[in-house]
Amino acid sequence: MVVSKRAESQGDRLFPDSLPFEIVPLGSEAARRKTDHLAVLQNLILENEEMYPNISEWYSSKVLPGLKTCQRMAYLAFENQTPVAAAVLKLGEHAKFCHVRIVDGFRNFSLGQMIFTQMAFHARQLKSVKDIHFTLPESLWTEKQEFFASFGFTAAMRAPKQYRHGEEELYCSAPIAEVWANAKQRLHLLERFSPGGYANDDKLLMSVGAKHAERIFNGEKRIEIRRKFSRKWRGRQVVVYGTQPIGAFMGELKISQVIIGTPSEIWDRFGERVGCSHEEFSSYVGNSNQIYALELSDINPYLAPVAISQVSYLIDEDLRPPQSFLEVKMNSSHPWGRAISVIGLLHSMYTTRRPLP
Numbered sequence: 001m002v003v004s005k006r007a008e009s010q011g012d013r014l015f016p017d018s019l020p021f022e023i024v025p026l027g028s029e030a031a032r033r034k035t036d037h038l039a040v041l042q043n044l045i046l047e048n049e050e051m052y053p054n055i056s057e058w059y060s061s062k063v064l065p066g067l068k069t070c071q072r073m074a075y076l077a078f079e080n081q082t083p084v085a086a087a088v089l090k091l092g093e094h095a096k097f098c099h100v101r102i103v104d105g106f107r108n109f110s111l112g113q114m115i116f117t118q119m120a121f122h123a124r125q126l127k128s129v130k131d132i133h134f135t136l137p138e139s140l141w142t143e144k145q146e147f148f149a150s151f152g153f154t155a156a157m158r159a160p161k162q163y164r165h166g167e168e169e170l171y172c173s174a175p176i177a178e179v180w181a182n183a184k185q186r187l188h189l190l191e192r193f194s195p196g197g198y199a200n201d202d203k204l205l206m207s208v209g210a211k212h213a214e215r216i217f218n219g220e221k222r223i224e225i226r227r228k229f230s231r232k233w234r235g236r237q238v239v240v241y242g243t244q245p246i247g248a249f250m251g252e253l254k255i256s257q258v259i260i261g262t263p264s265e266i267w268d269r270f271g272e273r274v275g276c277s278h279e280e281f282s283s284y285v286g287n288s289n290q291i292y293a294l295e296l297s298d299i300n301p302y303l304a305p306v307a308i309s310q311v312s313y314l315i316d317e318d319l320r321p322p323q324s325f326l327e328v329k330m331n332s333s334h335p336w337g338r339a340i341s342v343i344g345l346l347h348s349m350y351t352t353r354r355p356l357p
Contacts, residue, residue: 086101095129
């Protein structure tokens with residue numbers, strides 16, 4: 001049995017201070033290119049062949065073609081480089097959690113919650129989805145009934161088709177609205193995971209004028225000027241919101257330094273890196289005696305801007321971006337914490353992950 005390194009080193013602590021699990025979505029590109037991650041998915045699924053005698057045929061005839069045509073979505077979870085869980089989601093009007101497997105030794109780290117949450121998130125994005133269902137062995141329903149009920153699956157009946165060898169399977173179903181209403185309350189738990197390669201530590205959400213945000217992410221601007229700020233934010237990760245007419249989250253970066261000075265001192269030192277004309281600079285700082293120069297590093301644009309309207313829809317909140325900036329605590333269920341988690345999930349759907357060793 002594989003044993004979690006965090007369990008070995010941290011005893012019974014549920015979420016120790018170690019590298020997060022990483023949940024990697026696999027879609028059509030992985031299926032077409034036959035990536036290493038796809039091979040890992042296949043191996044994890046086929047390890048269940050003793051209990052599900054036809055699982056190899058199911059993978060070849062259903063899962064793989066479904067991934068290629070975007071009718072299915074698959075997921076892998078890793079601890080460091082070790083694969084520890086796999087799942088498959090079937091999309092459509094009646095979506096299905098058609099496979100979830102967590103490796104022995106990793107079942108006490110909320111992986112099940114996060115995999116259910118991510119699958120519900122992807123299903124929620126398709127307005128055609130009305131409900132979600134799955135089948136499971138009767139013993140698992142008895143053991144984990146409280147867990148399933150927490151996502152809205154409160155009743156089970158005998159499944160019309162039995163897939164498992166040696167134990168009766170049950171059928172559960174719930175409306176997508178109910179499943180997502182429960183799942184979105186868990187989005188803040190993503191601080192222990194790594195969607196899209198972005199760690200969900202506490203962050204700043206910063207509003208930046210549209211043209212200035214574009215200059216940051218195209219490499220023309222490496223210093224952000226603020227009339228009000230604080231050195232305590234040095235080293236903090238920032239989610240950049242590009243104001244109208246963009247109206248979208250553009251990417252993430254790090255504030256490596258915060259320098260305080262007069263406008264003339266700041267311009268003389270950083271003018272070439274501010275990414276605007278002296279006239280624009282002077283118009284912004286006005287009569288300020290002291291301003292802040294934020295030195296930006298680790299600039300990572302999202303693959304595509306994420307519209308604030310899309311995020312508002314997904315978390316059912318009327319999001320209003322801050323006029324300047326806002327601290328977002330990722331260990332709470334605050335709407336902005338859920339919003340930033342959703343942005344990471346959206347980005348993770350399209351990011352090509354690093355190759356396996």
